[in-house]
Amino acid sequence: MEFAAHCPWLSDDGPDTDVVMSCRVRLARNLARFPFVGRADDAQRKELCNIARQVVLSGNLADGMIWVDLNHATARDRQLLVERHLISKNLAEADIPRAVAVSGDETLSVMVNEEDHLRMQLLAPGLRLVELVERINVVDDAIEAKVDYAFSPRWGYLTACPTNLGTGIRLSVMMHLPALKLTSEIDRVRRAAKDLHLAVRGYYGEGSESAGDFYQISNQVTLGSSEQDLLREFDQRVLPRIIEYEQHARRMLVDDNATLLDDRIHRALGTLRSARLLGAEEAMKLLSRLRLGVHLGRLPDLNITAINRLLLQVQPAHLQTYVAADLNSEQLREARATLMRQTLQ
Amino acid sequence: MNPLKCDYCDKPAVVHEVTVKNGQKNEVHLCEEHAQEAGVALPSHQPLNQLLTQFVISQTSKGKAMAKKPCPTCGMTYRRFRQTGNLGCPDCYQAFEEQLAPLIQRAQNGADHHRGKTPRRAGASDDRQLQIRQLVRELDEAVADEQYERAAQLRDRLRGLDPQSPGSKAVAEPDNEPHLSES
Numbered sequence: 190m191e192f193a194a195h196c197p198w199l200s201d202d203g204p205d206t207d208v209v210m211s212c213r214v215r216l217a218r219n220l221a222r223f224p225f226v227g228r229a230d231d232a233q234r235k236e237l238c239n240i241a242r243q244v245v246l247s248g249n250l251a252d253g254m255i256w257v258d259l260n261h262a263t264a265r266d267r268q269l270l271v272e273r274h275l276i277s278k279n280l281a282e283a284d285i286p287r288a289v290a291v292s293g294d295e296t297l298s299v300m301v302n303e304e305d306h307l308r309m310q311l312l313a314p315g316l317r318l319v320e321l322v323e324r325i326n327v328v329d330d331a332i333e334a335k336v337d338y339a340f341s342p343r344w345g346y347l348t349a350c351p352t353n354l355g356t357g358i359r360l361s362v363m364m365h366l367p368a369l370k371l372t373s374e375i376d377r378v379r380r381a382a383k384d385l386h387l388a389v390r391g392y393y394g395e396g397s398e399s400a401g402d403f404y405q406i407s408n409q410v411t412l413g414s415s416e417q418d419l420l421r422e423f424d425q426r427v428l429p430r431i432i433e434y435e436q437h438a439r440r441m442l443v444d445d446n447a448t449l450l451d452d453r454i455h456r457a458l459g460t461l462r463s464a465r466l467l468g469a470e471e472a473m474k475l476l477s478r479l480r481l482g483v484h485l486g487r488l489p490d491l492n493i494t495a496i497n498r499l500l501l502q503v504q505p506a507h508l509q510t511y512v513a514a515d516l517n518s519e520q521l522r523e524a525r526a527t528l529m530r531q532t533l534q
Numbered sequence: 535m536n537p538l539k540c541d542y543c544d545k546p547a548v549v550h551e552v553t554v555k556n557g558q559k560n561e562v563h564l565c566e567e568h569a570q571e572a573g574v575a576l577p578s579h580q581p582l583n584q585l586l587t588q589f590v591i592s593q594t595s596k597g598k599a600m601a602k603k604p605c606p607t608c609g610m611t612y613r614r615f616r617q618t619g620n621l622g623c624p625d626c627y628q629a630f631e632e633q634l635a636p637l638i639q640r641a642q643n644g645a646d647h648h649r650g651k652t653p654r655r656a657g658a659s660d661d662r663q664l665q666i667r668q669l670v671r672e673l674d675e676a677v678a679d680e681q682y683e684r685a686a687q688l689r690d691r692l693r694g695l696d697p698q699s700p701g702s703k704a705v706a707e708p709d710n711e712p713h714l715s716e717s
């Protein structure tokens with residue numbers, strides 16, 4: 190897998206990228222007449238991979254689609270895909286026939302034999318869910334033209350877990366909420382999100398920590414509303430409030446606490462420029478501060494794209510690919526610190 | 535659900551007969567006494583399928599029977615679903631519909647049916663045969679579990695499918711293919 194990173198969400202060009210780093214829409218689909226992945230045997234799972242491969246590669250879904258047989262991919266390549274948010278941790282670590290198809294621009298990926306037969310997702314920088322929902326619908330139609338989906342008039346698209354039932358749609362955004370974290374308002378956001386039936390997760394989704402003040406927020410209800418209604422609610426009612434909340438907290442920091450703010454930002458820069466050992470989590474936390482500083486105009490010499498790229502490069506698989514060597518955790522810490530010093534001088 | 539009463543008195547019915555002839559549904563529910571009077575043997579005495587034309591079911595406690603009965607397609611049990619959180623196959627949604635419905639509503643903020651995209655090919659002709667077979671099987675089960683309301687709905691859905699298709703023919707002329715429940 191080549192390193193040349195053009196993750197769609199690295200770029201700073203998208204609406205509301207100061208708070209919404211990237212957005213994603215995902216559809217869960219299963220094929221009729223097959224057991225769900227968990228209950229299928231390996232022969233059936235292989236057959237599902239073959240069908241998906243045939244359908245995805247011949248379907249003109251996107252330019253430059255590549256097919257990755259995850260059973261033959263190295264652990265590092267699988268981890269690389271996780272770090273780029275193209276596959277889930279579960280799929281990377283599973284021990285069954287499974288695969289992923291990825292478009293040339295890395296915006297589209299179709300996971301095969303995750304919890305559901307097909308999990309297709311589109312990624313974009315900033316907040317562009319309307320556009321993504323439109324595009325995923327086209328992808329879905331193209332796949333549906335060649336397979337029979339498991340569908341029931343009452344329950345909609347049938348999924349292995351009833352929490353994805355109905356539309357099978359999951360809208361999510363990766364939000365950067367450092368000011369709400371600094372002002373200890375983040376717990377209020379969490380509580381409010383819960384009341385609004387939203388899931389708040391960490392950087393790598395389910396079960397992960399919110400490293401570096403990044404939070405993945407997504408809808409939990411998938412049944413009973415149309416895709417458009419779910420989108421409208423999430424995109425036009427919920428997210429603008431959280432974005433506004435973070436922006437308000439940022440303004441407050443600048444207006445009332447500029448010295449504290451600058452202290453945090455410049456300490457972060459200082460550490461990143463001089464540390465000799467850096468853990469991934471610490472690096473993300475410090476980069477998060479830089480990201481805030483750049484967006485608030487406190488670090489005119491840095492740009493967001495560079496910081497976004499570093500957020501990706503500090504991850505273990507990317508780091509090892511970058512230095513072209515297998516590293517143990519101590520070596521990783523050292524390599525990470527070296528990368529920071531070289532990049533941020 | 536209330537136990538069905540006998541057609542002739544207020545005692546609970548123990549014998550149920552549902553027949554479909556020429557598109558007309560006919561249901562008979564009899565208590566022990568009236569069943570004997572009508573010359574119908576009780577389930578425990580004699581195999582009913584020798585006496586009644588079709589859709590005949592012995593008495594079982596519905597809830598427990600449902601919970602224990604595995605999905606006919608994949609063999610998944612409801613119990614196992616509760617342990618893993620994942621169903622076994624698409625048909626599990628029908629097999630466990632009764633138990634799943636309240637659970638789904640809880641997980642889905644009260645929603646109990648789909649609103650949204652529908653596959654363009656849903657119900658496409660190559661699927662009709664399968665759909666019919668599935669409906670016939672569900673109908674058998676509904677009757678087996680004494681869900682007569684649901685049985686009637688399923689029958690209506692079967693009628694809604696192409697009458698030329700072999701599946702619905704088998705239902706319209708049930709004598710060719712009796713649908714008897716497992717006891």
Ligand SMILES: [Zn+2]
Pocket residue numbers: 540541542543544545564565566567568
């Ligand atoms: Zn009676």
Ligand SMILES: [Zn+2]
Pocket residue numbers: 605606607608609610622623624625626627629
């Ligand atoms: Zn099943």
